[in-house]
Amino acid sequence: MENQTNTEMHQRKGRRLVLFPLPFQGHINPMLQLGNILHSQGFSITIIHTNFNSPNPSNYPHFTFHFIPENLSESEASTTDLAVLVQLLNTKSVAENLKLPMMVLRTSGASSFVVFTAFPFLRERGYLPIQDSKLEEPVVELPPLKVKDLPTINSRSPETIYELINGMVDGAKASSGVIWNTFEDLEQSALANLGQQFSVPMFPIGPFHKCFPASSSSLLTQDQSCISWLQKQSPKSVIYVSFGSLAAIKENEFLEIAWGLANSKQPFLWVVRPGLTNGSEWLEPLPSGFLEMIDGRGHIVKWAPQQEVLAHPAVGAFWTHNGWNSTLESICEGVPMICMPCFTDQRVNARYVSDVWKVGVQLENGLDREKIERTIRRLMVDKEGEEIRGRIFVLKGEGKYLLEAGWFFK
Numbered sequence: 001m002e003n004q005t006n007t008e009m010h011q012r013k014g015r016r017l018v019l020f021p022l023p024f025q026g027h028i029n030p031m032l033q034l035g036n037i038l039h040s041q042g043f044s045i046t047i048i049h050t051n052f053n054s055p056n057p058s059n060y061p062h063f064t065f066h067f068i069p070e071n072l073s074e075s076e077a078s079t080t081d082l083a084v085l086v087q088l089l090n091t092k093s094v095a096e097n098l099k100l101p102m103m104v105l106r107t108s109g110a111s112s113f114v115v116f117t118a119f120p121f122l123r124e125r126g127y128l129p130i131q132d133s134k135l136e137e138p139v140v141e142l143p144p145l146k147v148k149d150l151p152t153i154n155s156r157s158p159e160t161i162y163e164l165i166n167g168m169v170d171g172a173k174a175s176s177g178v179i180w181n182t183f184e185d186l187e188q189s190a191l192a193n194l195g196q197q198f199s200v201p202m203f204p205i206g207p208f209h210k211c212f213p214a215s216s217s218s219l220l221t222q223d224q225s226c227i228s229w230l231q232k233q234s235p236k237s238v239i240y241v242s243f244g245s246l247a248a249i250k251e252n253e254f255l256e257i258a259w260g261l262a263n264s265k266q267p268f269l270w271v272v273r274p275g276l277t278n279g280s281e282w283l284e285p286l287p288s289g290f291l292e293m294i295d296g297r298g299h300i301v302k303w304a305p306q307q308e309v310l311a312h313p314a315v316g317a318f319w320t321h322n323g324w325n326s327t328l329e330s331i332c333e334g335v336p337m338i339c340m341p342c343f344t345d346q347r348v349n350a351r352y353v354s355d356v357w358k359v360g361v362q363l364e365n366g367l368d369r370e371k372i373e374r375t376i377r378r379l380m381v382d383k384e385g386e387e388i389r390g391r392i393f394v395l396k397g398e399g400k401y402l403l404e405a406g407w408f409f410k
């Protein structure tokens with residue numbers, strides 16, 4: 001049996017796959033994890049990447065890397081995410097010209113993608129563009145979403161966004177199949193919905209990060225002091241706070257978060273990415289004496305080894321922006337969430353976390369320190385938190401069961 005598998009692996013060697021992630025952390029991580037999974041199955045892997053946000057090839061000596069110029073200066077690239085996206089959508093035409101079969105890796109969840117496929121209909125029914133007076137109204141055709149959960153981006157040219165989203169959906173429909181970093185038990189109804197809409201096969205083969213961690217594709221240096229600090233904390237006592245690689249907040253929001261954490265009296269580990277706060281380099285907006293006042297009860301870093309942090313027994317909650325990777329990583333470690341989505345799919349993910357899977361609570365309708373303190377108590381102290389912890393424990397078990405069953409070796 002083993003010999004047969006080895007022969008099979010040998011035969012598959014020489015079958016090369018070309019992977020092209022969007023050049024952002026939340027896309028690079030799952031694509032390189034998928035590359036590792038496919039490589040372990042005998043495929044040769046080539047990564048095409050822009051110079052902007054390039055991963056470190058020396059962490060992947062088993063892959064071949066090709067860097068392409070993105071025709072944008074560093075400053076343009078960091079401020080023109082949309083332009084980079086539009087440019088990279090040409091991948092589809094390159095594959096068509098070369099007559100290469102193309103598969104799509106969707107790095108967001110299936111539930112949010114269902115909403116993207118509904119955009120034409122949502123426009124027809126007047127849900128989009130979003131009107132401020134209707135934010136709290138339900139989207140009756142897509143329960144339990146509210147109008148404010150619809151995955152849009154504020155843009156001066158909404159038509160460009162609609163075009164981009166249509167292109168994304170059409171690209172997936174025209175591909176040979178769609179790979180999802182999710183698992184069936186988590187997003188069954190969304191996957192079934194997409195299965196009806198799409199004639200191409202769906203492969204929900206996540207969670208990838210449990211097979212190959214993201215640390216080697218991290219664009220920023222992960223501060224390992226987080227782990228030694230966590231070692232000194234009591235089990236399930238720490239709130240881990242991180243808003244991913246792209247989200248930005250205003251200075252007054254930053255201050256409310258700081259005071260909310262300080263007043264909660266819970267220990268906290270807070271990732272303040274350089275540039276997180278508009279107009280600041282790092283911690284400048286904090287009042288003087290703040291760090292002395294919290295007296296070791298808080299630890300602030302620029303970037304954390306997130307998966308190790310979430311897996312640490314001292315962590316009791318994750319205050320997150322609900323990027324799909326963060327959401328999935330939290331579920332897989334059984335860590336309940338405080339949801340504060342910023343844009344696009346994050347809003348749908350957050351609604352699913354709070355209202356469908358019921359494994360977290362929302363921090364919505366503005367940020368103030370009292371509300372933050374109350375929300376932290378709901379999760380860390382109240383009975384509601386205990387029930388949430390019980391539910392996420394069950395979900396975690398479902399993801400783990402799939403991994404132990406070794407789905408991708410079959």
Ligand code: UDX
Binds near residue numbers: 243245302322329344
């Ligand atoms: C983006 C979009 O925002 C998100 O909505 C979409 O689903 C994916 O692309 P991002 O905002 O970076 O991603 O969030 P997320 O999807 O959560 O990915 C962040 C990744 O960075 C995670 O894998 C996380 O483990 C890692 N990370 C984050 C760290 O390694 N250290 C940190 O301190 C914070």
